[in-house]
Amino acid sequence: MARAAVPGRLNRGASWRVAQLVESREETGTARTLVLEVPDWPGHTPGQHVDVRLTAPDGYRAERSYSIASAAAGNRIELTVQRVPDGEVSPYLIDVFSVGDPVEIRGPVGGWFVWRSADPAPVLLVAGGSGIVPLMAMVRARRAAGSRVPFRLIYSVRTPRDAYFADELRQRARDDGGLDVSYVYTRETPDGWPSAAHRIGVADVNSHGWPAELEPTCFVCGPTGFVETVADILVALGHDSRRVKTERFGPTGG
């Protein structure tokens, strides 16, 4: 096999391997978490992603990138996949892909949009919709490492029903010292919510983020327009653009 011809250390993440679905659970009405068993998984850094490749019986192939949602743990990784209407890949992964089925993946890849637990800088996470996924991996890795690095998460979702990992985030904000979680609702708020539904703005980032003087590392992930808005706000608030790391999902996908 080609894999044996290249030193494994250098080849890390380069080749396709077959993973198997071992568990699937509903996250929201439009998203599922897929638990994959990957033989010889080398581990990953939170924020990294995998490429998933599907091959149709006629040989047609489709490839998509999915952020890893889980902290590193043995040979299992979790992907939380949002259904993209008319998508080529996500409807298959959500509706058809069943426990026991194989799928080709490549990874882990990506070494820039990652949080390393040895970095002592405070962290601001800003998620738009399914952009929470790689940021959740960071929250989980922080917990797994027993890190005391202060984290703040601002999570923008359409309605309370659209929030991924809501129960776990509630629990982590309570139990993991130094993690603050705040929400911005763009279409519908919970009962008694203090502000009306709105898109994220300067006041949200200013109130729930870190002052620029603390030089936090900022990770912003979501749809392209959301990411650009938030990155612009952070820079306008005085954050060094080199400390603002972004990952865009783009307008389509799936």
Add this chain to the structure above:
Amino acid sequence: MADQDYTDGNMLAGPMRELFAVDLTAATGRCANCGLTGPIAQMRVYQHAPGLVARCPGCEEVVMRLVRTPTSAWLDLRGAVFVQVPMPAESPASW
């Protein structure tokens, strides 16, 4: 939304990993057109062209283009003055 019809250089990690032994998204590149220097991860990547087209986030000129065929990969780097890859003097013995 046509002007936002792109993702970013983070998605190049997998395709570039097929070509190179290192992670290229954390590498720094300089745009040959405007001189902007920054991480490859922050380029604008258009996927609806044949292959992957990465444009400078500052001036939108094409910095690199990657086209995969069944038998080869074409990497066009004409829009980059350089690509600087973080690399320690000595690799650690193990992960």
